[in-house]
Amino acid sequence: MIDLKEQRTFKIGDVIMKQGEHGEAAYIIEQGKVEILLEKADGTEQRVGTRGPGAMIGEMAIVDNAPRTATVRAIENCELLEISANDFARRLLNADPVLRMTIQVILTRYRDTLVRADISNDTKAGFAAAESLEKNYLEQTDAVEAIKIENDFRSAMDKNDVEMHYQPMINLTDGQVAGFESLMRWFHQEKGFISPGIFIPVIEESGLIVTASQWALKASLKALKNIETKTGRDDLFMSVNFTSHDFSSPDFVKNIKKALKEEKVRPEQLHLEITERLLMGQPDVAKETLEECKNAGMSISIDDFGTGYSSLSYLHYFPIDKMKIDQSFVSNMMNDESSIAIVRAIVALGKNLNMKIIAEGIESLTEATMLKGIGCEYAQGYHFAKPMPESDAIEFVKNWKSPDF
Ligand code: C2E
Ligand code: CA
Ligand code: CA
Numbered sequence: 001m002i003d004l005k006e007q008r009t010f011k012i013g014d015v016i017m018k019q020g021e022h023g024e025a026a027y028i029i030e031q032g033k034v035e036i037l038l039e040k041a042d043g044t045e046q047r048v049g050t051r052g053p054g055a056m057i058g059e060m061a062i063v064d065n066a067p068r069t070a071t072v073r074a075i076e077n078c079e080l081l082e083i084s085a086n087d088f089a090r091r092l093l094n095a096d097p098v099l100r101m102t103i104q105v106i107l108t109r110y111r112d113t114l115v116r117a118d119i120s121n122d123t124k125a126g127f128a129a130a131e132s133l134e135k136n137y138l139e140q141t142d143a144v145e146a147i148k149i150e151n152d153f154r155s156a157m158d159k160n161d162v163e164m165h166y167q168p169m170i171n172l173t174d175g176q177v178a179g180f181e182s183l184m185r186w187f188h189q190e191k192g193f194i195s196p197g198i199f200i201p202v203i204e205e206s207g208l209i210v211t212a213s214q215w216a217l218k219a220s221l222k223a224l225k226n227i228e229t230k231t232g233r234d235d236l237f238m239s240v241n242f243t244s245h246d247f248s249s250p251d252f253v254k255n256i257k258k259a260l261k262e263e264k265v266r267p268e269q270l271h272l273e274i275t276e277r278l279l280m281g282q283p284d285v286a287k288e289t290l291e292e293c294k295n296a297g298m299s300i301s302i303d304d305f306g307t308g309y310s311s312l313s314y315l316h317y318f319p320i321d322k323m324k325i326d327q328s329f330v331s332n333m334m335n336d337e338s339s340i341a342i343v344r345a346i347v348a349l350g351k352n353l354n355m356k357i358i359a360e361g362i363e364s365l366t367e368a369t370m371l372k373g374i375g376c377e378y379a380q381g382y383h384f385a386k387p388m389p390e391s392d393a394i395e396f397v398k399n400w401k402s403p404d405f
Helices: 059-065 085-094 095-115 129-141 143-158 196-204 211-232 244-248 252-263 276-281 283-297 327-332 336-350 365-374 390-399
Strands: 007-012 013-016 025-032 034-039 045-051 072-076 076-082 162-171 176-188 192-193 237-241 270-275 299-304 320-323 356-359
Touching: 025 059, 025 085, 025 327, 045 085, 045 390, 059 085, 076 085, 085 095, 085 162, 095 143, 095 196, 095 237, 129 327, 143 162, 143 176, 143 196, 143 211, 162 211, 176 196, 176 211, 176 276, 192 196, 196 211, 211 237, 211 244, 211 252, 211 390, 237 299, 244 252, 244 283, 252 283, 270 276, 270 283, 276 283, 276 299, 320 327, 327 336, 336 356, 336 365
Parallel strands: 176 237, 237 270, 270 299, 299 320, 320 356
Antiparallel strands: 007 076, 013 072, 025 076, 034 045, 034 072, 162 176, 176 192
16 A cells, blocks of 8 residues: 555645646545646646546656656645655665566656657656666666566476475484475576575565465475385474465465375474564464464474564464574574574573474584574574485485484
8 A cells, every 4th residue: 555645735726736847746636626737838728637536646757756747736625645756766666676667667658659749848848768768767677687587487497497405404302303494496507506595586576486385385295205205204394485475375275285185294294484574564364374274283483583573572473383593693603692692582482482493504513512502492504404305305314313412
């Protein structure tokens, strides 16, 4: 929803915006009527239309910052809701780059058509050539790169250039492999390995993540089943990452249940990894969805804990089973007292709330020993293993010997 900052009142005859001037706001007419006037080169005015309740006026100038293309005058007393140019600019900047670029290009084309049809004297008011403006928009946004990545990713999925790797999580109490986190891997035919840190946000923006996540879930459950069969361990879990887009897709829980059934995996073996951002973005939807998953027997982990929102009150609002301490705290633990303090605090908080704690990014035995001492239940990191393909994960479980922490 656009923030409607302020209600503005204009009296009959007031000029609400003036052709050629810089636009500070767009308005939605709540009450009253306005006329739209074009000032001609000879100084005369021509009425080109009227607008009443429910219409928006002045929207063009706040999209591209160009001068107003018409004058708007109240022909009745008016109540208007204001959308400030600053607020709109901020929203546009945060919008999906493809959406942002498309809005700007459509408007540029429209202004260009007006100029060419000689309806508007925008050129005099300083409207630059459409061609160079469009080029600017393209250069200013990451839209082109995002479109390329998205298209490439789509065909990579078809060509099996995307696969899942699995990183073990170790139970620090008994030293056993407890389960795996599934992580997506993309081997681009020309560019080589592309980090999920780059492509996940792009496919998230476009919504393609929903398809990718469903595919990832199925692949991860299949892998878990294979690991079970080949190692005789039927108590392992698989932790799968999900985003807010997945949560908002209509059949999210239904699809998960279907996949569990098809792959013959017990719901208790599936752990959903989500971020604090997801929970805070749409708390009520998230709560309902999580409760459905929880009631079906699945387990919920909060990923990257400690890096997101500072409010802790949400923790008991949602049915959370595990917290994953972000690797930034773990990697700083050795040379930074405050990181140790944070890890201790998170572990204590988890215990009080009846949640298990997983530490991420463990790169040394010293870190593992220290975390065990602090009371952390599970550990994941390069010290034990990097994410690996299914066949290596099978060998990893077979050959694993509990270490002496
Ligand atoms: P994440 O969910 O926090 O995943 C953990 C990341 O830390 C992984 O990076 C993993 O390879 C890396 N890591 C694990 N142990 C260590 C360690 O000891 N040291 C260091 N430096 N790094 C370690 P990766 O695979 O590059 O993934 C990055 C992020 O991309 C993930 O962060 C997750 O947010 C996202 N992602 C990856 N795969 C998927 C997926 O299938 N679905 C979704 N929605 N997101 C994914
Ligand atoms: Ca994760
Ligand atoms: Ca993480």
